[in-house]
Amino acid sequence: MxxxxxxxxxxxxxxxxxxxxxxxxxxxxxxxxxxxxxxxxxxxxxxxxxxxxxxxxxxxxxxxxxxxxxxxxxxxxxxxxxxxxxxKIFSYPEYIYEQTKDKIRVVIGGSHGKTTTTSMIMHVLKENNIDFDYMVGAQIEGFETMVKLTKEARIAIFEGDEYLSSPIDRRPKFHLYHPNIALLTGIAWDHINVFPTFENYVSQFESFIDLIQANGNLIYFEEDEEIQKIIQKRRTDIQYIAYGTHPFFIKENKTSLKTKNGDYPLAIFGKHNLQNLMGAYHICKQLKLSDNQFYTAIQSFSGAAKRLQILAKNENCVVFQDFAHSPSKLKATTEAVKRQYPNRRLIACMELHTFSSLKKEFLPQYKHSMSLADEAIVYFNPKTIEHKKLEPITTEQVTEAFGTVNLKVYIDSEKMKQDLLSMEFKNANVLLMSSGNFSGVNLLQLAENITIKS
Known part of the structure; x- marks a missing residue:
């Protein structure tokens, strides 16, 4: 070819x-x-x-x-x-389907947690020496590339992004995979430039369910209100499997799973990750893995790149980088670090960088999303807003939208970095959240400087 x-x-x-x-x-x-x-x-x-x-x-x-x-x-x-x-012209999701249409296709969809859930499944399959094709949206430890296609593998695992497929194919990517096994993590408005109303956004997930192959499975997070609404009209030719948060406990800043066969310590943490893990568990059960195969393998899963990734740490301070930028991701990530380290101060920094996050009409969605941080910092670059041809926003509008008392808003990344480095970091954790890099800040160097100061 x-x-x-x-x-x-x-x-x-x-x-x-x-x-x-x-x-x-x-x-x-x-x-x-x-x-x-x-x-x-x-x-x-x-x-x-x-x-x-x-x-x-x-x-x-x-x-x-x-x-x-x-x-x-x-x-x-x-x-x-x-x-x-x-x-013949294809979008890349359309071509991936062409290459895997005779395989068992597993598609993980949802507004948040897709990459992590997909990565967990990939990790468990790899640890159990099961061959599979895949497409995932981040670099995963132990995998050279983010896409693999073979003639031999009978299983294909896809992260199902709801963004558009190509300039001439305006269908969401996850509509093109036609899954045999599908998972929905949750629905929270995103991609406002493509889906201008929440109702329009939600309808994409309804269509996703309609595209599951007959005799397939829909695994879904049962605590999500929007998912509960769209599954009320149930298909009779697919199986519905609900999941919640996996039972767990935190001891000495370490999270462990509670199971009927004992406890399993994890390298990851956060309630949202325990929900992702439960979804991954049900996928693996559908792929005929045993409980022992899943739990033994998941212990060594360390996360996807930029998902609560540790940039630097010592006994006094840990600096995390996370891709979180939407309101739901911001809230879940901030809560995860605070719950894992309840006795440490949390300094949370985020960048408004995407089209949705910089749109004035979308800002109120961020209300209280960083309220658990002891000190919260929000940065945005007015030039980015200008480049995206959006209406300007002000620091006052951002402050009001977040509704957090201990919030500082910056439009100068150098000033933000200087003020951050002037803080006290002993017995504190720092969370750097963005889909960008705070207008060119070397985050690894910043993290090392923070831990040196602590």
Missing amino acids: KVHFIAIGGSAMHNLAIALHKKEFTVTGSDDEIFEPSKSRLANYKLLPENWGWYPEKITTDIDAIILGMHARLDNPELIKAQNLGV
């Missing part, structure tokens, strides 16, 4: 390119800019384009498939050439 990637440098796109290369496909690609780590990883497999830019002469009728990334525009010259030639 010969495939060509338009916008090969994207996070998912370059991983899929590598996966197909490993499957002995002939892979080419183009992009107008490629950043690390995509650049080095593509170069390592000799897939990095020789020159930046778009070259319609690369598009010929002997190409079996074009895979189109979200970074490409509708007027992309390679896309136009492919359309004119009648070459």
